[in-house]
Amino acid sequence: MSQAPILQVQDVSKRFGGLQALAHITFDLPQGEILGLIGPNGAGKTTLFNCINGIYPPEEGRLVFQGQDITGLKPYHIARRGVARTHQIVQPLEELSVLENVMVGSCFGHEQRSLGESEGIADEVLGFVGLVERREQPAASLNVAQKKRLELARALAARPFLLLLDEVLAGLNPTEIAEMVEVVRQIRDRGVTILIIEHVMHALMNVSDRVIVLDYGEQIAEGTPGEVANDPKVIEAYLGDPKLAERLMGEE
Amino acid sequence: MKKQLRNPGLWLALAITAAFALWPALASNRAYARETSFTILKAVAFAASLNILLGFTGYVSFGHIVFLGLGGYVGFYLMDTFGLHLALAALAGGLSSAILAFLLGKAILRLRGAYFALATIGVNEAMRAFIKNFEPFGGPIGMTLNFGVYRAYGGPDQALWMAYIGTALLTIVVVLVSFLVKTSRFGLGLMAIRENEDAAEVMGVVAPNAKTWAYVLSAVFPGILGVLFFFKNGNIEPRDAFVLHQSIEGIVMVMLGGHGTVLGPILGAAAYQRLRGLLLVSPLFKNIQLAVAGVLLLIIILFIPAGAVGWLRTRFSRLRRVLV
Ligand SMILES: Nc1ncnc2c1ncn2[C@@H]1O[C@H](COP(=O)(O)OP(=O)(O)OP(=O)(O)O)[C@@H](O)[C@H]1O
Ligand SMILES: [Mg+2]
Numbered sequence A: 001m002s003q004a005p006i007l008q009v010q011d012v013s014k015r016f017g018g019l020q021a022l023a024h025i026t027f028d029l030p031q032g033e034i035l036g037l038i039g040p041n042g043a044g045k046t047t048l049f050n051c052i053n054g055i056y057p058p059e060e061g062r063l064v065f066q067g068q069d070i071t072g073l074k075p076y077h078i079a080r081r082g083v084a085r086t087h088q089i090v091q092p093l094e095e096l097s098v099l100e101n102v103m104v105g106s107c108f109g110h111e112q113r114s115l116g117e118s119e120g121i122a123d124e125v126l127g128f129v130g131l132v133e134r135r136e137q138p139a140a141s142l143n144v145a146q147k148k149r150l151e152l153a154r155a156l157a158a159r160p161f162l163l164l165l166d167e168v169l170a171g172l173n174p175t176e177i178a179e180m181v182e183v184v185r186q187i188r189d190r191g192v193t194i195l196i197i198e199h200v201m202h203a204l205m206n207v208s209d210r211v212i213v214l215d216y217g218e219q220i221a222e223g224t225p226g227e228v229a230n231d232p233k234v235i236e237a238y239l240g241d242p243k244l245a246e247r248l249m250g251e252e
Numbered sequence B: 001m002k003k004q005l006r007n008p009g010l011w012l013a014l015a016i017t018a019a020f021a022l023w024p025a026l027a028s029n030r031a032y033a034r035e036t037s038f039t040i041l042k043a044v045a046f047a048a049s050l051n052i053l054l055g056f057t058g059y060v061s062f063g064h065i066v067f068l069g070l071g072g073y074v075g076f077y078l079m080d081t082f083g084l085h086l087a088l089a090a091l092a093g094g095l096s097s098a099i100l101a102f103l104l105g106k107a108i109l110r111l112r113g114a115y116f117a118l119a120t121i122g123v124n125e126a127m128r129a130f131i132k133n134f135e136p137f138g139g140p141i142g143m144t145l146n147f148g149v150y151r152a153y154g155g156p157d158q159a160l161w162m163a164y165i166g167t168a169l170l171t172i173v174v175v176l177v178s179f180l181v182k183t184s185r186f187g188l189g190l191m192a193i194r195e196n197e198d199a200a201e202v203m204g205v206v207a208p209n210a211k212t213w214a215y216v217l218s219a220v221f222p223g224i225l226g227v228l229f230f231f232k233n234g235n236i237e238p239r240d241a242f243v244l245h246q247s248i249e250g251i252v253m254v255m256l257g258g259h260g261t262v263l264g265p266i267l268g269a270a271a272y273q274r275l276r277g278l279l280l281v282s283p284l285f286k287n288i289q290l291a292v293a294g295v296l297l298l299i300i301i302l303f304i305p306a307g308a309v310g311w312l313r314t315r316f317s318r319l320r321r322v323l324v
Helices: A045-052 A075-080 A098-108 A115-129 A144-157 A174-189 A201-207 A225-229 A232-239 A242-251 B008-026 B030-057 B065-082 B086-108 B114-132 B156-182 B185-195 B197-202 B207-233 B244-257 B263-281 B289-303 B307-315 B317-321
Strands: A005-016 A019-030 A034-038 A060-065 A083-085 A162-166 A193-197 A210-215 A218-223
Touching: A005 A045, A005 A193, A019 A045, A019 A060, A019 A193, A019 A210, A019 A218, A034 A045, A034 A201, A045 A162, A045 A193, A075 A083, A075 A098, A075 B197, A083 A144, A098 A115, A098 A144, A098 B185, A115 A144, A115 A174, A115 B185, A144 A162, A144 A174, A174 A193, A174 A201, A201 A225, A210 A225, A210 A232, A218 A225, A218 A232, B008 B030, B008 B156, B008 B263, B030 B156, B030 B185, B030 B207, B030 B244, B030 B263, B065 B086, B065 B114, B065 B207, B065 B244, B086 B114, B086 B156, B086 B207, B114 B244, B156 B185, B156 B207, B185 B197, B185 B207, B197 B207, B244 B263, B244 B289, B244 B307, B263 B289, B263 B307, B307 B317
Parallel strands: A034 A193, A034 A210, A083 A162, A162 A193
Antiparallel strands: A005 A019, A005 A060, A210 A218
16 A cells, blocks of 8 residues: 555535535545545535546545546546546436446546447446346336446446446445445455445445545544544544434444 | 448438439429429438437537528638639538538537527627628628529539539538438537536537537538539528528427437428428418427427437337338
8 A cells, every 4th residue: 555646535525605615624435445534424425526526626625536637627638638437317318228337437437438338348247247238228117226236347347447336226225235345345456456335234334445534524533444433533423314323333 | 420320220211312312303394393392301310410419429519500501601701702603602501501500509508408598599690690791792672693504514403403412412422421420429428418518528428519510410411402502493582591480390390300310301291292282281270380399399399308219219129120
């Protein structure tokens, strides 16, 4: 873990009107790490992803990817540099087939593959996430769990250096969660750095090398899963959200 | 590319277009058949061009006829004033429409949905108002081709056949281009934009550029078509060049046949022209044929939003290889 960080988030802030969605977020993400991002609902986790991949520019601060400043670049520029993401609220290209959805990732992601090459990559990735037998179906016909896997497949087909996963486990049953966690590990083993948002705490604690905790846009804790779970500030933050506090405590 | 050309759907679309184009050669009254086919081919070329933006990219242009009008005017002016050959004038017309689309694209393609549609109407109306006051183009009266111009092509009859052949070739090219776009990487990017522009950008599709090129492609052919059409007409005036309801008829044709498919606009255009022909000779409907177009559009959107070809594709998945 001594390599240069692939992503540096430096003092990033973002407001929505009167709401401070992110306040001075700062961390380095080393190459090859799985970094977990947790926090109660509305803490600003998805907003941080949106800033990193260019959906909106941060109002303050800098984002450095592979040593280059990417602050203020458009999502497609950032995608082309090798950042891919999944959406918490799935965004399938509904009338296109599952295969075509994944081919978009590969054609326009950072390797800019041709259609022919993309079909091969898409099939491989669909096999990896277990959707290959649905390749010809329109994406609209998938159920939510399958759409989550489609999100992941599209992101992987881009062959990114950095993968942003926004609640890919939400809505999955325990077996599916276990499968997905395994998939995430395998992705990391292929050399992809991962930033993962998750509410399914035991899974996140299990898979992450390090965890960052956000609360009301503030970065309130950072450390190994064990350190974070025992941090009084974290427990307090989750007390505002009893259900999650219970889960966090229960699974410690 | 080779693999694309082996697609039976392409050959079906081209064969149908060629059949419309060749029909006058076999008909007994050739000049009459030529006029009928001209109308159909013009509709097919216009609808298939519009489909690149409307069907593949998902942007509704209510003012698409502006490209036919502008191209027509530029080409007409060059033929009338400088005696430029029809072929060159047609290219110049296409180029001017392409340039207008490129400039507009940067400005109005940032608007989404209804705002874009409204902006395209504004562009058409503004262009009509501008040309009406633009003296080199004849202002409100427009221009009439000096009869001598036809002499260079071997007389009026020869000139009309030439305009017809030009339109037939153009239509074939539009169908081919529309197929190549649909089955290309560029086309996949356009369809991703149509389905979800934000998600497409997150996956790396450079939406502003892709949309602009789609708009340019969908404008260049109507520009050429305008020159051929007004050359055949022999005169051009603002009232005839920027007819807003023709844009809407174009949308009806695309929606009727099936937006986002290659074959749909061809069949939709032909069917709509046939229907329009029937309505125009019917004493009951001849004054309300536009109302019929409106009602037709409503029915399609309510009951078969995918259009005829789209419906067939979902209904009979085995037909998908042929119905691109
Ligand atoms: N586009 C937006 N406009 C206005 N407010 C927004 C916007 N996006 C997010 N917010 C607000 O910013 C705050 C942070 O939202 P965000 O989606 O980042 O939270 P989150 O940590 O991902 O929550 P969850 O766990 O529920 O997904 C919330 O209060 C949300 O309502
Ligand atoms: Mg979120």
